[in-house]
Amino acid sequence: MDPRSDEKLVEAYRSGESDAFRTLIERHHDDLLRFLIRLTGDRAAADDVFQETFLQIHLSADSFDVDRRFRPWLFTIAANKARDHLRRKGRRQEMELSAPVGRAGGGDEFGGVQFVDLMEIDVPAPDAAADASERDRLVQRALDDLPLPLREILLLAYFQRLSYAQIADDLGIPLGTVKSRLHAAVAAFARKWKASQNGDDR
Amino acid sequence: MDARNTSAKGEHAPALSAADADALDALVEAGFDPAAVAEAHRPRAERIATLLGLLNNAPIGRSGRLVEDTLAHALGLEPHLCADDAAALDAWLEAGGDAGRTPEPLRTRAERHGALAAAVCHCDTGKRDSLVDRTLALVQATIERDADSLDFERATGRRIRFADVASVAAVLLIGASVLWPVLSSVRDQARRIACAANLHGAANAMSGYASLNQNALPMVTASYGGGTWWNVGKGPDRSNSANLYTLAREKYLSLSSLACPGNPNAPTVPASPEDRDWRTLDEVSYSYRVISGPQTPRWGDSTRVLVMADRSPVVKRAVRGERVNPEASTPNHRGRGQHLLFNDGAVEWHTRPVLPNGDNIWLPRSLERVLHQLSGGRLTGRELPDGPDDAFVGP
Numbered sequence: 001m002d003p004r005s006d007e008k009l010v011e012a013y014r015s016g017e018s019d020a021f022r023t024l025i026e027r028h029h030d031d032l033l034r035f036l037i038r039l040t041g042d043r044a045a046a047d048d049v050f051q052e053t054f055l056q057i058h059l060s061a062d063s064f065d066v067d068r069r070f071r072p073w074l075f076t077i078a079a080n081k082a083r084d085h086l087r088r089k090g091r092r093q094e095m096e097l098s099a100p101v102g103r104a105g106g107g108d109e110f111g112g113v114q115f116v117d118l119m120e121i122d123v124p125a126p127d128a129a130a131d132a133s134e135r136d137r138l139v140q141r142a143l144d145d146l147p148l149p150l151r152e153i154l155l156l157a158y159f160q161r162l163s164y165a166q167i168a169d170d171l172g173i174p175l176g177t178v179k180s181r182l183h184a185a186v187a188a189f190a191r192k193w194k195a196s197q198n199g200d201d202r
Numbered sequence: 203m204d205a206r207n208t209s210a211k212g213e214h215a216p217a218l219s220a221a222d223a224d225a226l227d228a229l230v231e232a233g234f235d236p237a238a239v240a241e242a243h244r245p246r247a248e249r250i251a252t253l254l255g256l257l258n259n260a261p262i263g264r265s266g267r268l269v270e271d272t273l274a275h276a277l278g279l280e281p282h283l284c285a286d287d288a289a290a291l292d293a294w295l296e297a298g299g300d301a302g303r304t305p306e307p308l309r310t311r312a313e314r315h316g317a318l319a320a321a322v323c324h325c326d327t328g329k330r331d332s333l334v335d336r337t338l339a340l341v342q343a344t345i346e347r348d349a350d351s352l353d354f355e356r357a358t359g360r361r362i363r364f365a366d367v368a369s370v371a372a373v374l375l376i377g378a379s380v381l382w383p384v385l386s387s388v389r390d391q392a393r394r395i396a397c398a399a400n401l402h403g404a405a406n407a408m409s410g411y412a413s414l415n416q417n418a419l420p421m422v423t424a425s426y427g428g429g430t431w432w433n434v435g436k437g438p439d440r441s442n443s444a445n446l447y448t449l450a451r452e453k454y455l456s457l458s459s460l461a462c463p464g465n466p467n468a469p470t471v472p473a474s475p476e477d478r479d480w481r482t483l484d485e486v487s488y489s490y491r492v493i494s495g496p497q498t499p500r501w502g503d504s505t506r507v508l509v510m511a512d513r514s515p516v517v518k519r520a521v522r523g524e525r526v527n528p529e530a531s532t533p534n535h536r537g538r539g540q541h542l543l544f545n546d547g548a549v550e551w552h553t554r555p556v557l558p559n560g561d562n563i564w565l566p567r568s569l570e571r572v573l574h575q576l577s578g579g580r581l582t583g584r585e586l587p588d589g590p591d592d593a594f595v596g597p
Contacts, residue, residue: 172416176238
């Protein structure tokens with residue numbers, strides 16, 4: 001395994017070491033592909049966006065500032081490409097990431113406001129291998145129901161585990177907005193998940 | 203949501219001043235974090251937050267953030283995590299996703315956040331197939347295509363003998379009269395394909411630029427604005443084409459990608475590495491959305507807007523003080539239509555320079571109205587779009 005950091009690998013690739021690019025792709029393959037499958041809800045689309053993302057990395061490698069971190073850059077490009085892809089497919093973005101929270105989850109079948117309490121929810125057990133594919137399907141269904149901006153910030157936070165300050169910095173939106181938007185995203189996701197558990201999501 | 207409305211009923215009801223109401227709105231908007239409130243509202247927002255904090259400390263419930271919860275509830279902010287889950291989420295994230303490092307009272311809930319995240323992050327990617335190889339092949343094909351186009355340019359003029367020239371010339375002379383209309387159409391078609399490829403390349407470049415610049419459209423300088431946007435080559439802070447040239451200057455694409463084959467004057471390499479704009483109006487192949495400060499839409503915005511188009515047939519005539527025809531199509535494709543690039547990356551061919559909402563892309567709405575009323579009006583190169591939905595490109 002190449003011990004060099006992602007940023008060093010970009011530098012090496014810029015100076016002509018083409019194997020460095022393969023290392024970068026292999027290193028981020030699993031995580032980025034999972035992120036894109038969750039974001040687009042479609043394996044084939046995730047494959048396409050994955051390739052477009054790394055093509056963009058190749059095209060923009062010269063302008064990458066190696067003092068910044070590579071992974072957030074990669075995921076931000078991937079999220080942009082996925083957004084473009086979904087929009088081309090006609091799944092319209094319902095609001096901007098930086099827009100006020102408002103009624104993000106929508107006044108839906110639950111009728112009115114609910115405070116989500118995770119202690120009242122059956123959280124999915126990651127090691128229950130027997131029903132892993134069923135769990136995957138239900139998680140995806142709950143995610144697909146979220147408005148795209150909420151899905152995006154939820155996935156960026158879950159996959160990157162960055163602090164609010166780092167997310168705010170990477171997305172270029174105020175820290176308070178990141179926080180309130182992520183709270184809303186987790187609440188909306190938890191509620192959709194609970195609904196899918198009860199079989200009353202459709 | 204407007205806190206001023208809360209005191210609309212009853213003359214004697216206590217009412218927030220307009221400034222306090224705005225500050226409260228801003229505070230709610232910022233997730234009750236006064237530090238994230240715009241500077242203009244921050245002092246008042248801090249006072250409001252302090253007041254809310256005092257109320258929170260009152261022993262009135264299990265939640266330490268009862269006031270925020272209740273206020274958010276009243277304002278219709280939903281869905282909403284309960285205060286303990288919200289605090290646990292913050293702690294879990296600040297601990298880098300390690301619930302074991304969160305404070306004891308929040309740990310159980312933080313573990314639940316971790317379990318939710320794990321379920322989301324551990325989806326099945328199927329068999330680890332050749333995606334890595336396919337991605338590398340795509341990149342390699344792009345590199346080879348770029349290299350091929352360079353080789354082709356170098357190869358012309360080399361190893362060509364008189365006999366080759368004579369035989370080709372003979373065939374061409376004999377067939378020209380028959381084939382000319384067909385060839386002409388094929389050539390137009392080839393130019394259109396190459397031009398569309400340019401715009402797809404520009405879309406990729408803009409996406410790359412947006413990723414590094416908070417989704418902004420390319421802009422030569424943050425302080426851009428206020429000048430005559432058609433002064434190509436006469437000052438980088440003045441010309442709108444310099445904004446587009448930023449993509450080539452910062453190497454998001456090569457200048458040849460901004461040279462439409464239908465524009466014989468378009469340079470394919472910069473005359474000087476220091477250049478910040480094309481040198482003359484004739485060199486510009488594509489017109490770019492006129493940038494107008496904070497109203498400028500962003501790449502990937504939910505509202506679909508025009509970003510770029512084949513060069514305007516209107517600007518050059520307007521610069522010369524000639525009468526313009528806003529219904530004319532770009533000169534790049536012999537007046538048959540133009541390619542348009544939108545901020546979602548889509549490239550479309552339109553036979554008229556008018557968007558489905560009736561907006562003419564060569565003119566600002568103000569002038570469209572005047573033209574409509576008077577069949578006259580004159581472009582001065584200083585107009586700005588009426589708003590984000592006023593698509594208007596130049597030079």
